[in-house]
Amino acid sequence: MTIWRGETPLILASQSAARKMLLTNAGIPFEAIPADIDERALQKNSGLSAAGDIAALLAEQKAAYVSLRHPGRYVVGADQTLALGTRLFSKPAGRTEAADQLRALAGQTHVLHSAIAVACDGATLFSHVSVAHMTMRKLDDAAIDAYLDAAGEAVTSSVGAYQLEGLGVHLFELIEGDHFTILGLPLLPLLKFLRGEAMVTI
Template sequence: MTGMTSLWIGGAPLLLASTSRTRRALLESAGIPIETQSPGIDERAVEAAAMDLPPLDLARRLASEKSLAVSRAHPERIVLGADQVLDCGDKVFHKPVDRAAARRQLQALSGRTHRLHSAGALAKGGEIVAGFAVIAHLTMRALDDDAINLYLDLAGPEVLNSVGVYHYEGLGVHLFERVEGDHSTILGLPLLPLVAALRRLGYLAF
């Protein structure tokens, strides 16, 4: 290991089957070189076909479908797919389509504890070679309509890209009173099981 200048020893960078800036930033902060490519899958169609799966398994399925879609096009590369599923009570929530849907979702989560199921899947040669999934529990403050509207005004349309209608790494932190779970899990990519899998597969120097 003497003389090494890089943690990554896997040759070509990790190929992230996503265009998420948050996931990219998480990987780069961990010293993992990445390239990105959109998986081009219909997530709603995958969910519809797997509607009987519990939320954690649905997150695994979505992550796997993303990584496999990109891996088939780049079989020589190690590909990472990741996804999140949010459930509260007996309801699974999806990314809101507009501000009105975002408001309804925040009203439904207000004052309650919900679960974020974050999963990742590594693929190579069109096959899954490692997978992991972690759950975080988040308790949202009781929010009145004025607070919800102000938050949506301040946060802007980017919150529509979040399954929970919040960017916890930004203004979304103000919505919560208690959080149980690793920070990277909440952001949609559990880093500890990911780096453990990459280390086991021989892509990291230590």
């Protein structure tokens, strides 16, 4: 028996495997249709500098972009930014940049800002930003190389060069924040919104 009461499935404006997994496990039917937007250009042109504000903007823009192309559908956009003090990180372009990011983050506490937005016909209906504090172990070059060898190309698919649901868990000493925030889709606020819209039965 399905818990979904929406007339059509959600659209997830992302191809993130972790985000897809979270919605699937929660019993929410969806289609994954990524937003074809230039995130870095949007960030630069916005003039925003706070990590949470940038994540919120990008989540809203992704949701709006896809929702305009699929009239009447509820679209979930998501974005995640990583900040170490005032320095913001993007997905590493390759192994060298991944190693540089890990050297910068090692032994430090960084902050993940995970934003979600729901849009319909280009209008934002809901947005939320959750925060997690991540303390990475002290890592020497040998440990970083061993991790990069084991993780392979996956390190370029996530900001900070790690995926906590995979080998990235070995890098950490302390984590403060919910699992969904860390995986890039604050699920509890999203489910609360969907309940308010009478789209789920639980």
